[in-house]
Amino acid sequence: MPMNRPTATAALAAALCLLTAACGGSSSDDRASTKSTGDTAAGGDYPVTLDNCGQKQTFEKAPSRVVVMNGASVAEVSTLLALGLGDKIVANEQSYGMSEVPGRAAAIKKLPTGGVKLNEAYDIPREAMFGLRPDLVLSVTTYGFDQKNGFATRDQLKEVGAHTYVSPQGCDDDPARMTIADSYRLLRDMGKIFDVSDRAEKLIAASEKNIAAVSKKVEGEKKPKVMVVFSNMSMGSNDFSSVLAQGIVNDILAEAGGTNAFENTAKTTFADLSKEKVAATDVDALVVISYNDPNPAAYARKLLKEFPQWPAAKNNAYVTVSDSMYLGPSNDLAVEKVAKMLHPDAF
Numbered sequence: 520m521p522m523n524r525p526t527a528t529a530a531l532a533a534a535l536c537l538l539t540a541a542c543g544g545s546s547s548d549d550r551a552s553t554k555s556t557g558d559t560a561a562g563g564d565y566p567v568t569l570d571n572c573g574q575k576q577t578f579e580k581a582p583s584r585v586v587v588m589n590g591a592s593v594a595e596v597s598t599l600l601a602l603g604l605g606d607k608i609v610a611n612e613q614s615y616g617m618s619e620v621p622g623r624a625a626a627i628k629k630l631p632t633g634g635v636k637l638n639e640a641y642d643i644p645r646e647a648m649f650g651l652r653p654d655l656v657l658s659v660t661t662y663g664f665d666q667k668n669g670f671a672t673r674d675q676l677k678e679v680g681a682h683t684y685v686s687p688q689g690c691d692d693d694p695a696r697m698t699i700a701d702s703y704r705l706l707r708d709m710g711k712i713f714d715v716s717d718r719a720e721k722l723i724a725a726s727e728k729n730i731a732a733v734s735k736k737v738e739g740e741k742k743p744k745v746m747v748v749f750s751n752m753s754m755g756s757n758d759f760s761s762v763l764a765q766g767i768v769n770d771i772l773a774e775a776g777g778t779n780a781f782e783n784t785a786k787t788t789f790a791d792l793s794k795e796k797v798a799a800t801d802v803d804a805l806v807v808i809s810y811n812d813p814n815p816a817a818y819a820r821k822l823l824k825e826f827p828q829w830p831a832a833k834n835n836a837y838v839t840v841s842d843s844m845y846l847g848p849s850n851d852l853a854v855e856k857v858a859k860m861l862h863p864d865a866f
Contacts, residue, residue: 563714571708572661572690574673576682581713582655586633587611589642590659593618593627594686594847598705600626601722601848602715609633610651612643616811619843619852638669645671653681655712660689684708686846695765695788699730699774699850702767706848722848729851730774733858736865737776743803743861744780745772746831747844748822750807750815755791762797764790768806768844775858776865777804802829804861805837808844815839836860 568577585604587596589612596613599605600623610633618624633651638644642663648656648671656676658664664673664683673683687701688694703723710719747768749761763769764785772779780802784790805822809815816839823832831837838860843853859866 564711564716565714567711567714569684569708569711571683572685574683576684578682578712581607582653582682583607584609584652584654586643586648586651586653586656587613588656588658588663589613589637590663591641592659592686592845593842594702594705594845595657595659596627596630597623597842597847597849598709602706602709602713602718604709604713604715605630607713609653610635610643612637612641615842617809617841619841619849619856623842640668642670644669645675648676649679652679655682655684657684657686658689659686660692661685662692682712684712688846694767694846695786697767697846698770699767702726702846702848702850705846726848726851730854733851733855734774734776737858737862740776740862740865742776742778743830743836744801745777745804745806745857745861746780746797746800746802747772747806747808750809750812750818750839752810752812754789757791758794759792759797760789762790762792763788763808767846767850771844771850771853771857772806774854775861777857777861798826798828802826802831803834803836805829805831806844806857806860807837807839809839809841 563581566577566579568575585599585607587599587608587610593613593615596608596611599608605626608630611627611630612632612635614627616624635643635647635651662668664670666672676683687704688697706719706722707716710716747763748759752761754760762781764779764781764787766788769779769782780800781790781792784792784796805819807815807819812818819837819839823829823835823837826832838856840853840856843849843856
C-alpha cells in the first residue's frame with residue numbers, strides 16, 4: 520500500500536489495510552482472553568534471536584512491559600490477545616471498535632493506554648515512549664521508529680533496554696504483497712518471543728484447518744468477481760479511493776472461491792478509481808470492510824442501488840467484515856464469511 524505520510528490523516532489511512540484461531544476446532548474460541556499462557560518466565564527456550572528488518576533482536580526472557588503502537592492496525596494487539604498475552608501490555612494504542620471474534624473489541628478497549636498524549640500522527644512520541652519504560656515495542660511498519668516523525672528510533676530504544684519489532688511486510692512498507700502467511704508469521708514470531716510457540720502453532724493449525732475446509736467446499740466453483748471496499752472512506756482524489764486492489768484481501772478471496780474485480784487496476788494496495796471505471800466493471804459480489812462505521816450494511820446497500828447493472832445488485836450479493844480482513848489471527852473467519860456469501864449452496 521502507498522505509504523505517503525505528509526499528514527496524520529494520510530498516515531492513518533495508509534496503514535488501514537494492515538490489514539489486519541484458537542486452540543480447538545474453531546478459530547473464534549477464547550481469542551479475546553488476556554490471561555497469560557505458557558511459561559513466559561526466564562529459563563524457557565531462551566535466548567531467542569529474531570532477524571527483524573535487518574536487525575537482530577535477542578531475548579533473554581519474555582517481555583513484560585509491551586507497548587503496541589497505533590499504525591491504524593489491530594494485528595499486533597489482536598495477536599497478543601489471541602496468545603493470551605494481554606497482561607504483558609502496558610500501553611496499547613490500537614483500537615477498532617468491532618471484531619469478528621466475540622469479545623475481542625471489548626478486550627482491546629479494556630487494555631491500558633499508558634495515559635499517553637498522541638502526536639499528530641496519532642501515535643506515541645519519543646519522550647512519552649521512554650516514559651513508558653517498555654522492554655518491547657511493536658510497530659506496524661518502520662514508520663513507527665522514524666526519528667523525523669518524532670518517534671523513538673530502534674537504536675534509541677535499544678539503548679534504554681527495549682527490544683523492537685516491525686510486523687511482516689512492514690520493513691518495506693509494502694503490504695501489497697501481504698498474504699495470510701504473514702499473519703501466521705506474526706503469530707509465530709510472538710510465540711517465540713514470549714515462549715508460547717505451542718500456543719501459536721495451535722492457532723495456526725486451527726486456522727489452516729478451517730481455511731482448507733472452506734476452500735474444499737468451494738473447489739471447482741465459478742469464481743465471482745468481488746469488489747472489496749472500505750465503508751464510507753476516502754483515501755484519494757477519486758470517488759472510489761478506498762477500493763482494494765492488492766494485498767492480503769486477494770489471498771482471502773482466493774481461498775473463499777472468488778477473485779478481485781479490481782486487481783488489475785493498480786499495483787499498490789488501493790486503487791483510486793473514478794465512478795465511471797467502477798460502473799464499467801462487472802461486480803458479482805461486494806465485500807464492505809467497516810472501520811469506525813457502525814452501519815456498513817447501509818453503505819453496501821447504497822452501492823448496490825447506485826450500480827443496479829452489477830450482478831451483485833441484481834442478486835443482493837454482499838457481506839460486511841471488520842478486522843478479519845487484515846493482517847492478524849482471524850483471517851480464517853473472513854475466508855468463511857466471504858465464501859458463504861459467494862457460494863451459499865456449498866454450505
